[in-house]
Amino acid sequence: MNTTATHAPLVEARGLTLRYGRKLALNDVSFQIAPGRVVGLLGHNGAGKTTLMKALVGLAAHQGELSVLGLQPQRQREQLLQSLSYIPDVAILPRWARVQELITLMTGLHPNFSPERARALLKRTSVALTDKVKSLSKGMVVQVHLALVAAIDARLLVLDEPTLGLDVLSRKAFYEMLIDEWCDGQRSVLISTHQVEEVESLLSDVLMLNEGQLVLNIPLDQLDQRYVALSHDAAANEAVAAAHPLLRYRAQGRSAALFEGTPPPEVEALGQRLRPSLVDLFVALTRAPEINPVAR
Numbered sequence: 001m002n003t004t005a006t007h008a009p010l011v012e013a014r015g016l017t018l019r020y021g022r023k024l025a026l027n028d029v030s031f032q033i034a035p036g037r038v039v040g041l042l043g044h045n046g047a048g049k050t051t052l053m054k055a056l057v058g059l060a061a062h063q064g065e066l067s068v069l070g071l072q073p074q075r076q077r078e079q080l081l082q083s084l085s086y087i088p089d090v091a092i093l094p095r096w097a098r099v100q101e102l103i104t105l106m107t108g109l110h111p112n113f114s115p116e117r118a119r120a121l122l123k124r125t126s127v128a129l130t131d132k133v134k135s136l137s138k139g140m141v142v143q144v145h146l147a148l149v150a151a152i153d154a155r156l157l158v159l160d161e162p163t164l165g166l167d168v169l170s171r172k173a174f175y176e177m178l179i180d181e182w183c184d185g186q187r188s189v190l191i192s193t194h195q196v197e198e199v200e201s202l203l204s205d206v207l208m209l210n211e212g213q214l215v216l217n218i219p220l221d222q223l224d225q226r227y228v229a230l231s232h233d234a235a236a237n238e239a240v241a242a243a244h245p246l247l248r249y250r251a252q253g254r255s256a257a258l259f260e261g262t263p264p265p266e267v268e269a270l271g272q273r274l275r276p277s278l279v280d281l282f283v284a285l286t287r288a289p290e291i292n293p294v295a296r
Contacts, residue, residue, distance in 0.1 A: 008070070009034050010156050010188050011056065015064035018051055025051040026062070027212040033205075035155075036185040040199055041192040042216075042278075043209035044286055049192045052209070053160050056190070057086045069155055082112055085149040086158045095134035099127060099144055106148055118151035121181055125173070139170030146174060150182050157182060157189045171195070175202055200278045210286040223276055228259045232271030243267045247284035251277075258284055 011033035018026040026048045033039055043049050054060040058073035058080060066073060071080045093102060099122065106113045122129065125143045133141060142162065149157065159178075163171040179202060182189060193199055200220075208216035218226060231254045232240055241248065243264055245257035251274060258280055262268065 007035065009067075010069055011190075012067045013065065016052075016055065016066055017063040018048075018055060018060055020051075024212050026055070028064070029209075029212075029214045031207055031214060031217050033156075033188055033190065035188055036183075037188045037204045038179070038183060038202055039188065039190045039205045039207060040196075040203040041190055041207050041209070042196060042282055042286075046211075047209040047286070048212040049209055050160055051212075053086070053158055053190070053192060056158060057081070057084065082110075083154050084156045084158065085152050085154045086160075087145060087149055087162050088160050093133045093141055093145060095132070097133055098129070099131050099133070100129040102133075102144070102148060103129070106151070110152055112153040113148075114151045114153065118147050121147035121150055121177065124177060124181075137170075139166045139173070142166060142170070142174060143177065146177060150177070155187050157187065159189065159191045159193075161192055161194070163193070163195065171198060175199070178202075196279045196282050203278075206278065208282065208285055215285045216281070220278070223278070223281070226260065227276040227281060228262055228268075229256060229274040229276045229280070230259070230263065230268065230271035231256045231274050236270040239270060240267055247280055249280055249283070251280075 009032040011031070013032075014030045016026055016029040017024070029052065041049050041052065051060060055062050055066060056068055056073060058077035061074065068080060069083050073080055097105075103115050103118050106118070107115050119129065122144070125140065125147070127136065127140050127144055133144070136144065146162070163174050166174065175198070178189065191199060191203075203220055205219050206216055207214060229251070230240065231251055234255055237255055240255070240257045243257075243259070245259050245263070247258040249256050249258070256274065257271075258276060
């Protein structure tokens with residue numbers, strides 16, 4: 001095995017910029033995705049998440065450098081899609097088709113699709129091969145879509161709001177299948193979602209976009225090295241606020257504050273450290289400037 005190839009980034013973006021007319025959808029975005037990672041792509045509506053994913057799969061022209069699986073997405077899209085799988089925000093499958101017919105169709109369409117693996121994955125669900133898509137719930141349709149995509153021998157899976165509109169149990173089943181059946185230490189997943197709390201425990205890394213700019217790019221295990229959260233008594237509110245935290249909020253029934261880096265010793269002495277929450281960090285880094293006056 002070629003060790004260099006094994007450890008090379010699956011995605012490399014440098015100065016990635018994309019415009020829709022006058023709108024700057026992505027502004028000088030740079031990041032890498034290594035093999036074996038589960039990366040959360042977070043941001044409000046309009047932050048640039050879907051635009052970034054479209055660039056990754058060769059559906060959007062851009063400026064800057066972008067390499068996905070060592071290929072140029074627009075120029076080498078056909079070759080790229082042999083090793084990359086993409087599920088957009090709505091799982092659209094032909095309503096007239098039976099599940100077995102979809103497996104047969106995929107077998108003819110994709111050279112790296114395994115019908116045996118698709119059937120094995122579907123055994124984990126309540127979906128039968130003889131079921132028609134129109135008879136399935138939305139959660140079942142998404143599970144069928146994931147089983148079909150996960151049965152492709154790909155290296156990168158791109159998911160754009162894959163569980164949108166699903167109930168809690170369906171979302172849990174989806175993510176369990178994803179982690180158990182896809183993640184193997186070499187393949188990587190990029191998940192765009194608004195459900196930050198639900199996916200935090202699954203993620204190895206976070207990319208956070210705000211108005212087209214990348215405001216956070218960090219492995220989750222380094223989060224508490226870069227950010228410090230303090231829980232403190234209400235009596236310390238004024239002193240803590242004077243240290244200009246990124247965010248002031250409530251945690252465990254007490255006042256809390258989130259800092260980038262370690263706060264001054266005299267401020268840290270006023271409270272107790274908490275593990276920074278990804279949700280609170282999301283609020284702190286993606287609020288409008290007039291709401292979040294902290295200079296960055």
